[in-house]
Amino acid sequence: MSLVEIxxxxxxxxLDLRYATADNLTGAPIYHRAACFLNPEAADLLHKAxxxxxxxxxxxxxxxxxxxxxxxxxxxxxxxxxxxxxDPRKGSPHSxxxxxxxxxxxxxxEDLDMGTGFDAFxxxxxHGTLEITPEQQANRAxxxxxxxxxxxxxxxxxxxxxxxxxxxxxxxxxxxxxGTLLMAPSGVM
Numbered sequence: 001m002s003l004v005e006i007x008x009x010x011x012x013x014x015l016d017l018r019y020a021t022a023d024n025l026t027g028a029p030i031y032h033r034a035a036c037f038l039n040p041e042a043a044d045l046l047h048k049a050x051x052x053x054x055x056x057x058x059x060x061x062x063x064x065x066x067x068x069x070x071x072x073x074x075x076x077x078x079x080x081x082x083x084x085x086x087d088p089r090k091g092s093p094h095s096x097x098x099x100x101x102x103x104x105x106x107x108x109x110e111d112l113d114m115g116t117g118f119d120a121f122x123x124x125x126x127h128g129t130l131e132i133t134p135e136q137q138a139n140r141a142x143x144x145x146x147x148x149x150x151x152x153x154x155x156x157x158x159x160x161x162x163x164x165x166x167x168x169x170x171x172x173x174x175x176x177x178x179g180t181l182l183m184a185p186s187g188v189m
Contacts, residue, residue, distance in 0.1 A: 002040075002179075003037035003038060003039055003040075003066055003097050003173075003178055003179075003180065004037060004038055004039070004040055004043035005035060005036065005037055006036040006037060006038055006043065006046065006062060006065055007035075007036065011043075011046060011047070011050065012050060012054075012059065013046075013050060013059065013060045013061065013062050013102075014059060014060070014061040014062070014105060014109065015034070015036055015061075015062050016061050016062065016063055017031065017034045017035070017036055017062070017063065017064065018063050018064060018118060018119070019031045019064055019067070019071060019075075020032075020033060020034035020035075020182075021034075024119060025075070025078065025079055025119050025121065026074070026075065026078045026079075030071045030074050030075065031071065031182045031183065032181070032182060032183055033181065033182060035180060035181075035182060036062055036064075036065045036066070037065055037066040037097060037178065037180050037182075038065045038066060038097050038098075038100060039066075039096065039097035039098055039164075039170055041098070041164060042065075042097060042098050042099070042100065042164055045150050045151045045152055045164070046060075046100060046150075048149075048150035048151060049102075049146055049147055049149075049150035049152065051150075052146045052149055052150055053104060053146050056142075056146075057106070057107045058104050058105065058106060058107075058112075058142075058146075059104070059105050059109075060102045060103070060104065060105075061102060061103050061104070061105050061111065062100060062101065062102050063101040063102065063103070063118045063119075063160060064094065064100070064101040065094070065097070065099070065100045065101070066094065066095075066097040066173070066178065066180065066182075067092065067094035067095050067099075068095065068173065068174055068175035068178060068180065068182055068183055069088060069091075069095050069172055069173065069174045069175075070174060070175055070183045071095075071175075071182065071183065072085075072086065072088040072091075072092050072094065072095050073088045076088050079121065081121060083121070083157055084119075084121045084125075084157060084158065091168070091172045093163035093164065093167035095172045095173060096167050096168070096170035096171065096172060096173065097170065097173065097178070098163055098164040098167035098170050099161060099162065099163035099164070099167065100152075100161075100162055100163075101118060101158075101160045101161055101162075102143070102147070102160060102162065103118065103143065103160055104139065104142065104143050104146070112139040112142070112143075113133075113135060113136050113139055114136055114139055114140055114143070114159055114160070115129075115132035115133065115136035115137075115139075115140070115159075116132075116159070118160050119160075125157065125158055125159055125160075126156060126157050126158075126159075127140065127144065127154065127156050127157075127159055128156065140159045143159065144159075147162045152164070153165045
């Protein structure tokens with residue numbers, strides 16, 4: 001299966017690919033380069049979500065999408081918490097190119113306040129938490145509405161995570177199988 005690269009101008013999103021930087025839960029880059037990919041079905045749904053957000057003068061910011069199995073293992077080895085990370089032995093929608101981690105930004109490029117940051121592994125990140133302000137709840141509900149109206153399913157423990165329905169119909173992909181060159185060359189990292 002070939003993946004679709006998610007980048008402007010074809011996809012008018014902001015990219016903040018955290019696993020290509022040290023600004024992630026491990027404190028070190030996981031990806032060798034900053035690039036973003038989805039499988040074709042997910043890419044089509046992302047186009048729909050972009051259009052819906054645009055009607056409200058909002059844009060999507062993408063934190064992560066396709067996550068090679070090697071990256072899933074790196075994250076799991078650092079933080080083996082099944083509440084927030086898929087066990088790589090079972091596979092993740094991300095490792096199938098079938099999930100995207102996003103937030104909303106306003107017309108000035110400022111993030112809407114969602115109550116926590118990306119990859120905040122805490123119950124405050126749950127969609128249904130009542131421990132955030134009404135404005136933060138409304139912002140999460142807006143993101144949820146946009147993404148579900150575009151055809152995405154959501155993960156209840158992470159306000160930023162959206163995936164295809166029945167993602168397991170797609171194969172798990174390593175970096176080599178996907179041809180994305182996200183991971184460090186052999187022997188480096």
